[in-house]
Amino acid sequence: MKNWLTLILGLPTAQATERMRAWRALKACGAAVLRDGAYLLPDTPACREALATIERDILALNGTAYVLPVVDPDGARFTGLFDRGEDYGKLRSEIEACRGQLTADTALASTRLVRKLRKAYDQLAGIDYFPGPPRQQLDAALLELETAVSRALSADEPQGQDQPIARLDPGAYRGRTWATRQRPWVDRLACAWLIRRFIDPQARILWLEQPQDCPADALGFDFDGATFSHVGQRVSFETLQASFALQAPGLERLAALVHYLDIGGLQPVEAAGVERVLAGLRNTLSHDDHLLAAASALFDGLLAGFAQEEHAHD
Template structure:
């Protein structure tokens, strides 16, 4: 039967017929639907629900869950998501919630019947206005950095970072609005970092040069003394993955860095912040370590603790432990030694989580 058109009717009649045919695709546009056999690749998933009107609590709970998942609304009780990996589990979970609340629910695969309809569906996921509102909040926060206390600004920046991460997570068709908001957030983060940590390096520009670690063995590596997260983690990365015989020099001032030393995490250093990347990430990319999924997760944690950005669940716990370690240790050598054990443990945990099940 291929692409043979079976029926065109009102949307409710179309639903009734679709639900009695498990092998068909339901394509909805405005007030009409066309039903065709599945012969083309599918691009959308739809959840069709009906809930008892008296169950207001369940209706609100399910509506909020669908909204937070980024579902588009075709009409009352009809929700849409692009056919991405997580869409099926999201919609099936809410379908179960609906049925447990005494309603009916169906998850159907849809394909657009025309390019125009595809555009119509995509407009349901336009996040431009939400990004604009978030960017305005970011710009307003930047204007208050010098008048607000550092803790207040930090909390506000962390909240906006969480909001951006949540919005990006449901932005299935990212475009310029996401890029502009991301840039504004990165600028705000850099400005706040410069105010709260005046010794932090200014991000360099340009591409990161790929290096051969065999040519960086038995070196002296130098950075600013009184180590904190990025420098601790970078020194650990150097010792564990780049130069196992590395010797470290802790500088009173970056200008005191010897010419024969490889400097890191200060202005003018060989390895320092580049663009939105912190020094740990730059070292990873310089020596082609970014393909290690456990290191990539550790990099996200270090990035968040150093300059903010997308929140990481375990970051707060690591930060608290490192603060205690720093208070206890008498000097930077002792601090790096003890902190390295923590990074070893976190790397091992990430590695274990990244293993395929059964290994």
């Protein structure tokens, strides 16, 4: 047996704008169309709340709206109305098209498209009430695309290693040379900022043409074989943060932002704007020291803003 909710609505024919608004709200929550003015959703708390909101909005416009329970003794009579296979297929085509056009030159532009594809996938998955293989396959394809874009944008992107993270004393890492790959992107820029801000204020940052060029006495970061790099699902920024047990107001939010911009995942609201600023800086500043200085000012501002928001919610 399966419980459902149906919304029966009616709006004056003259209120085309309100009718369109109600239709968009129903589409956003994934309602199936039974017939004109009749919509169906599974009986879940989230769907019940969504239909109650639409019902209130319609009644406020002097329309008619009834949310009624429906019981399906067989349990599967209506599930076919919620098949998202066609929608997943369209997204899959866009993912494949993006992958086919991906080069080192198009990588920055591709990151913006990938963010949109990830957002579209998350919205679709949120209304996929009966998920199956198409959802899993699309998620895997999107993860592969995100990894490919990251590697096209940043050659020699490190692989995550499964290993324990030792707790280190920042005092033993002062006045050192730290080395990473040249033409840095988000994770390397954020790591260099983190090192100078919290670990080694006098750090000398060395930009390597190739990871193999790292001097024996330098502390490498964000490349395979470096002292500090990706560990498990942590990006290099998070590895440094964990290694030195760094804690500061706003730092966790900044780490989540760097994580998303480097390897994807849950999108922070600031991500698109920060990515755009960093991409602009990278395109206009050819000297890596100058790029780091500009990016560091951005990270300082973000940390201060995040800290202020945390303080306001205490």
